[in-house]
Amino acid sequence: MMGIKDKQGALFSYNINLEERVREDNPLRVISRQGDFNWVRDEVVGLYGCNGNESVDPVVIIKLLILLFWDNIKSERELMRIVPERLDYLWFLGYGLDEQTPNHSVLSKARKRWGKELFEHFFVRTVWKCVKLGLVDGRKIHLDSSLIDADAARASMITTSKEVVAALRKAYEVEESKFEMEEERRRVIPMHRRNFSKTDPDATLVARDPRSAYATAKPRYKSHRAVDDRCGVITAVQTTPGHIRDGFCLPEMVKQHQDNSGALTETVIGDQHYGTRENFIHLQSLGIATHMKPLRSKGMAEKHEVFHVSEFIYNAQSDTFRCPGGKNLSRRGYNKNEQGWYYRADTRDCAGCPLRTQCTKTAPPTHTRLIVRPDGHEALLKGWAQACGEEARQDRRTLPLAAMAFINLRKLPDVITNQDDLTPLRPAGKASG
Numbered sequence: 001m002m003g004i005k006d007k008q009g010a011l012f013s014y015n016i017n018l019e020e021r022v023r024e025d026n027p028l029r030v031i032s033r034q035g036d037f038n039w040v041r042d043e044v045v046g047l048y049g050c051n052g053n054e055s056v057d058p059v060v061i062i063k064l065l066i067l068l069f070w071d072n073i074k075s076e077r078e079l080m081r082i083v084p085e086r087l088d089y090l091w092f093l094g095y096g097l098d099e100q101t102p103n104h105s106v107l108s109k110a111r112k113r114w115g116k117e118l119f120e121h122f123f124v125r126t127v128w129k130c131v132k133l134g135l136v137d138g139r140k141i142h143l144d145s146s147l148i149d150a151d152a153a154r155a156s157m158i159t160t161s162k163e164v165v166a167a168l169r170k171a172y173e174v175e176e177s178k179f180e181m182e183e184e185r186r187r188v189i190p191m192h193r194r195n196f197s198k199t200d201p202d203a204t205l206v207a208r209d210p211r212s213a214y215a216t217a218k219p220r221y222k223s224h225r226a227v228d229d230r231c232g233v234i235t236a237v238q239t240t241p242g243h244i245r246d247g248f249c250l251p252e253m254v255k256q257h258q259d260n261s262g263a264l265t266e267t268v269i270g271d272q273h274y275g276t277r278e279n280f281i282h283l284q285s286l287g288i289a290t291h292m293k294p295l296r297s298k299g300m301a302e303k304h305e306v307f308h309v310s311e312f313i314y315n316a317q318s319d320t321f322r323c324p325g326g327k328n329l330s331r332r333g334y335n336k337n338e339q340g341w342y343y344r345a346d347t348r349d350c351a352g353c354p355l356r357t358q359c360t361k362t363a364p365p366t367h368t369r370l371i372v373r374p375d376g377h378e379a380l381l382k383g384w385a386q387a388c389g390e391e392a393r394q395d396r397r398t399l400p401l402a403a404m405a406f407i408n409l410r411k412l413p414d415v416i417t418n419q420d421d422l423t424p425l426r427p428a429g430k431a432s433g
C-alpha cells in the first residue's frame, strides 16, 4: 500500500526549528519552493496495492534520488547514512530529528517497482516542464559525454583471446535473454574485445585519457548527453559501455532531443569526437548546422607532409580534381573501404612535375597522387565550411560550460512566473527525426 508522508510535529520538540536552521539560500530551499513533487504519487499509485504494509512515500523516494545526484553521493547506502546527520536533508525530506529514516533498500525496491520506462517518463516530463518555463529553447544543442566507473573491480576483468571473450559474452547473453532487453542496448554490447568483467559484463575496460597507461584503465560506462544551449538543461541521455565512441551516439542524441523537447534542432555543437564524416553528412542531410570540430585523423597527408586533400579543387561539371600543379585528376574507380570514388593524376603529368616531392611519396614509376572523394562529398564540404566559421568556433568555446549542464537555481524564481503553465506532461507533437 502506498504511504503518504506527513510533516512531523517532533520537528519542534527540541526547540530546534529546522525551518529556521536551513539557510535561506540553501539550494534545497529553492528546489522545495519551486518543485511540487506530489505528481509522483499520481504516476505510481497504480503500482502499489490497497492492503498490506505502508510503503515509504513516493515523494520521499524521488527527493532521495534527487539528493543522491545533486550532491554526487557515491551510493544509496552512503546517502542513507548521511541523511540523519544533515539538517537540510531532513528538512527537505520532511523528517524530524528523531524520526527513523528509511533503509537504503527502499530505493532499490522502488526502482525495481517503478521500472525504467517510468523513470524515462519522469525525465521527459521534466524536460517538457523546462520547455514550458522557457528554460529550453531546443534549437541549439551541445553534445558531450563522460566516463562513469562501473561497480566492478579491475580484478574482475579477464583478459583473454577474442574467441573466448565472444564465447563468454554469448553465454552471458543467454542468461540476459531471460530478461527483457531492448534492441538498442544489444547493439552496443561489445562482442569482440579481449576483456570481459565477470561481475559486470556490460562494462568495458577503458582509461579516462586514451593516451595514458593501460594500468589506469578500469571497467567503465559512458554517459552521453545533449545539453540545450539556453540554460544548460539536459534534454537527452544515453548510457553505453565505456569504449563506445561519442560520435556513434550523435544521431540517437539528436533524435531524442527533438522528441523530448518538441523542437527542431538547428545547430549541433561538439568537440572533434563528434566531427566524423558520417555525422557531418547525416546532420547536413537533415538541414542541421554542423558546429562540431572536424575529426582530424593522422591521414597520409599529415603523415608524409604532402598536400592536404583540401588543396585539390573539385570541379563538378567535369568530375575532376585540379591539383596544386594545375593538372586534372580523373575518376578511376570506387574504393569500398574508404566509401568513395578515387581520382588519380596522369603518370606523365606527375613525372615531370616540380611539386612532386610535396605531393606524393610514392616511388616511380607509380608516383601519381590519389584523392578519395567520399560519398556525400558536397554535404561534407558544406559541413566543414560551417564548422570552420567564427560562429562555430565561438559555440565550441562555450561547450565546457554547457557540458556541466546546470541550471542556476538562484535564477529560477525569476524565470518561473506561472505554476499553472506546468500542466502538460508531454510535447503535443513529436518532431520527426
Ligand code: SF4
Residues within 6 Å of the ligand: 323, 324, 325, 326, 327, 345, 349, 350, 353, 354, 355, 356, 359, 360, 368, 369
Ligand atoms: S605531382 Fe601530380 S598531382 Fe601532384 S601537383 Fe604535380 S602534377 Fe599535380
